[in-house]
Amino acid sequence: MAFEGLAERLQNTLQKIKGKGKVTEADVKEMMREVRFALIEADVNLKVVKEFVKKVGERAVGADVMESLTPGQQVVKIVRDELADLMGGESETLTFSKKPPTVIMMVGLQGAGKTTTTGKLANLIRKKYNRKPLLAAADVYRPAAIQQLETIGRQLDMPVFSLGTDVSPVDIARQAVEKAKEEHYDVVFIDTAGRLQIDEALMGELRDIHEAVKPDEVFLVVDAMTGQVAANVAETFDKQVGVTGVVLTKLDGDTRGGAALSIRSVTGKPVKFAGMGEKLDAIEAFHPERMASRILGMGDVMSLIEKAQSGVDEQKAKELEQKFREQSFTFDDFLEQLEQVKKMGPLDELLKMLPGAGKIKGLENAKVDEGQMARVEAVIKSMTTKEKSNPEIINSSRKKRIARGSGTSIQEVNRLLKQFDEMKKMMKQMSAMQQGKSRKKMKLPGLDSLFK
Amino acid sequence: MSFFKKLKDKISGKPDETTEKYKEGLEKTRTSFTSKVNDLIARYRKVDEDFFEELEDLLLQADVGFETVMDLMDDLRFEVQRKNVKDTEGIQSVISQKLVDIYRGGEEADSSLNIQEDGLTVLLFVGVNGVGKTTTIGKLARRFIEEGKTVMLAAGDTFRAGAIDQLQVWGDRVGAEVIRQAEGSDPAAVMYDAIRAAKNRKADILICDTAGRLQNKVNLMNELQKVHRVISREIPGAPHETLLALDATTGQNALIQAETFKEVTDVTGIVLTKLDGTAKGGIVLAIRNKLGIPVKLVGLGEGMDDLQPFDAERYVYGLFAEGLEQEDAEEGGE
Numbered sequence: 001m002a003f004e005g006l007a008e009r010l011q012n013t014l015q016k017i018k019g020k021g022k023v024t025e026a027d028v029k030e031m032m033r034e035v036r037f038a039l040i041e042a043d044v045n046l047k048v049v050k051e052f053v054k055k056v057g058e059r060a061v062g063a064d065v066m067e068s069l070t071p072g073q074q075v076v077k078i079v080r081d082e083l084a085d086l087m088g089g090e091s092e093t094l095t096f097s098k099k100p101p102t103v104i105m106m107v108g109l110q111g112a113g114k115t116t117t118t119g120k121l122a123n124l125i126r127k128k129y130n131r132k133p134l135l136a137a138a139d140v141y142r143p144a145a146i147q148q149l150e151t152i153g154r155q156l157d158m159p160v161f162s163l164g165t166d167v168s169p170v171d172i173a174r175q176a177v178e179k180a181k182e183e184h185y186d187v188v189f190i191d192t193a194g195r196l197q198i199d200e201a202l203m204g205e206l207r208d209i210h211e212a213v214k215p216d217e218v219f220l221v222v223d224a225m226t227g228q229v230a231a232n233v234a235e236t237f238d239k240q241v242g243v244t245g246v247v248l249t250k251l252d253g254d255t256r257g258g259a260a261l262s263i264r265s266v267t268g269k270p271v272k273f274a275g276m277g278e279k280l281d282a283i284e285a286f287h288p289e290r291m292a293s294r295i296l297g298m299g300d301v302m303s304l305i306e307k308a309q310s311g312v313d314e315q316k317a318k319e320l321e322q323k324f325r326e327q328s329f330t331f332d333d334f335l336e337q338l339e340q341v342k343k344m345g346p347l348d349e350l351l352k353m354l355p356g357a358g359k360i361k362g363l364e365n366a367k368v369d370e371g372q373m374a375r376v377e378a379v380i381k382s383m384t385t386k387e388k389s390n391p392e393i394i395n396s397s398r399k400k401r402i403a404r405g406s407g408t409s410i411q412e413v414n415r416l417l418k419q420f421d422e423m424k425k426m427m428k429q430m431s432a433m434q435q436g437k438s439r440k441k442m443k444l445p446g447l448d449s450l451f452k
Numbered sequence: 453m454s455f456f457k458k459l460k461d462k463i464s465g466k467p468d469e470t471t472e473k474y475k476e477g478l479e480k481t482r483t484s485f486t487s488k489v490n491d492l493i494a495r496y497r498k499v500d501e502d503f504f505e506e507l508e509d510l511l512l513q514a515d516v517g518f519e520t521v522m523d524l525m526d527d528l529r530f531e532v533q534r535k536n537v538k539d540t541e542g543i544q545s546v547i548s549q550k551l552v553d554i555y556r557g558g559e560e561a562d563s564s565l566n567i568q569e570d571g572l573t574v575l576l577f578v579g580v581n582g583v584g585k586t587t588t589i590g591k592l593a594r595r596f597i598e599e600g601k602t603v604m605l606a607a608g609d610t611f612r613a614g615a616i617d618q619l620q621v622w623g624d625r626v627g628a629e630v631i632r633q634a635e636g637s638d639p640a641a642v643m644y645d646a647i648r649a650a651k652n653r654k655a656d657i658l659i660c661d662t663a664g665r666l667q668n669k670v671n672l673m674n675e676l677q678k679v680h681r682v683i684s685r686e687i688p689g690a691p692h693e694t695l696l697a698l699d700a701t702t703g704q705n706a707l708i709q710a711e712t713f714k715e716v717t718d719v720t721g722i723v724l725t726k727l728d729g730t731a732k733g734g735i736v737l738a739i740r741n742k743l744g745i746p747v748k749l750v751g752l753g754e755g756m757d758d759l760q761p762f763d764a765e766r767y768v769y770g771l772f773a774e775g776l777e778q779e780d781a782e783e784g785g786e
């Protein structure tokens with residue numbers, strides 16, 4: 001997951017200081033060296049690192065820290081504030097033109113993920129803003145780039161405008177906007193070919209497209225794994241075509257994503273969206289504040305809540321809660337819960353968003369095997385209705401049948417039954433706690449390692 | 453004699469045309485990296501701590517990575533002391549020698565591909581999304597075909613929209629038959645088919661494309677393992693090369709990529725793509741330093757023949773060409 005290493009490193013460093021009653025100048029120096037190391041390993045641009053370290057260092061040795069009662073915490077706060085500041089405060093959204101169509105131009109290096117991102121954004125705009133998008137295939141260079149956009153268009157049931165590979169991208173863009181005007185599309189996405197920022201001829205072509213269609217937004221698509229060159233790329237594209245926002249892709253990888261930190265502070269352009277997976281709905285608005293918290297291992301609770309809200313049917317959640325209380329939770333409910341969790345996205349992503357999850361031993365590298373989930377589902381689906389609501393009736397011959405039916409083994413069936421049993425016990429405890437019985441026993445793992 | 457001189461002598465035995473490719477492809481790298489090193493050398497007359505610190509920054513900006521830079525700096529400090537280098541003039545050759553040393557990783561790294569004398573050679577390409585696997589395959593196929601070999605391509609990226617068509621376009625362009633199934637089919641099954649077909653048609657080389665995948669996706673990595681397994685089962689000893697395509701603009705994550713892909717598919721070599729940008733590809737230093745995987749091919753441009761076998765000497769020559777020629781001139785060489 002993004003920033004994992006950075007979060008860990010900063011936490012380790014800060015841990016040393018956190019407990020201290022007094023912070024000496026030497027402590028700060030030591031810590032700043034670690035911060036520098038962590039940021040460089042996270043691919044944060046060297047210039048940005050230097051500025052950051054200098055700023056934080058100055059503030060940390062300042063009087064407010066030395067004299068405060070809890071200097072360690074004070075330093076933590078400074079690092080966090082500055083980090084959030086570096087990523088640019090509030091998250092920004094899309095600007096739609098008052099006079100449709102809104103023209104959005106997608107630019108970037110080869111392989112950054114422009115075409116996929118075009119599809120994802122168009123899908124988001126249709127879903128969230130209820131606008132009608134048209135996709136224009138202006139990458140006439142890479143083999144089959146047009147087919148790629150057309151396939152995506154088919155998957156999304158969205159029209160794609162293309163004129164083949166023999167027409168100049170400038171004309172394609174211009175005609176796409178014309179068509180959008182005539183046929184009343186709200187938004188036109190122009191998917192341009194990937195190019196090196198130093199390729200003068202191709203950068204000239206981008207300027208021509210820009211001149212021809214006067215886009216409302218120019219999105220620079222940047223691979224989150226990009227190294228030191230990210231800031232330079234962003235700077236050059238911005239100079240040439242006036243970038244209005246950045247979309248960070250492949251953030252579902254385990255890159256620390258220093259590119260995000262660098263681009264904003266070097267170009268002043270906000271990161272607006274983040275690509276988080278291979279599916280066409282795997283895109284999110286970028287939240288700098290949350291990202292800063294995530295860097296420091298404070299957990300991305302806000303994102304988790306939003307994910308839960310978009311994925312979970314509230315009515316069903318209430319019913320479930322009722323069942324928890326009444327202890328009438330069955331395998332059918334379990335299955336339903338599984339479905340809902342699956343809707344929220346890859347499980348390991350969710351896990352990482354939990355506060356303190358990064359600190360639990362063994363969990364920092366936790367990888368949830370989605371295949372395992374499918375097997376669990378198969379086991380449950382191989383049970384009879386009666387078995388699902390009364391699992392205690394499952395004897396060895398029933399187990400054998402279930403294992404055969406689901407293509408698993410008896411051991412796996414046993415394991416699931418045991419897990420289910422434990423889950424029920426846990427629920428019992430939890431609902432008891434909710435009624436205020438043994439509240440002090442309630443202790444979520446990792447919660448104590450949050451910033452005290 | 454200076455290291456540059458030796459480097460030049462070594463290279464002079466090799467075809468000029470390829471050396472030129474390196475020089476051209478690395479032009480931007482040179483102007484951004486080497487000229488900065490030269491600047492630095494011009495500014496500092498003496499080799500002191502400040503000099504080392506600025507040099508360290510330059511290497512970090514080339515994505516070499518913190519740990520490898522630290523190793524390198526220690527080596528340099530030691531070397532400078534040993535050779536008693538006082539002024540900055542002699543330092544450039546010490547730096548480039550160290551760079552070549554790391555690339556070689558102690559031994560003479562073999563960057564040639566493991567091609568079978570008789571029978572089928574299977575090359576498997578792996579990597580994350582968008583690094584240029586399919587394009588590299590197209591260019592590599594052309595190289596082999598020019599050498600008079602029969603090449604077949606296996607369209608194993610059944611996931612990304614348009615990927616099969618992309619490989620097909622390359623196949624048509626260079627004259628290689630493409631074995632394909634429908635989008636969404638099992639890539640391992642595509643490989644099985646492709647190997648059967650390649651055997652039947654007595655092809656010399658089968659190059660297998662796979663879908664890009666982020667190395668932290670367990671299921672996708674398992675799928676890749678299966679692809680690898682199916683290939684080895686059909687032909688013992690295959691794939692003869694598993695090549696990890698790395699984007700030269702990638703930062704420190706490339707190290708994790710190399711590590712994880714190596715675990716899953718036993719990567720035998722790296723293809724460094726997109727080296728013609730301003731990226732320095734310094735990460736290959738870190739990979740060589742820490743994991744010992746050799747770079748076998750480099751992509752130096754968008755042209756058909758810009759894919760070249762990796763050559764550490766030429767690479768460093770490409771980086772320092774100007775300095776080398778200058779030094780040469782000063783010594784009155786040529």
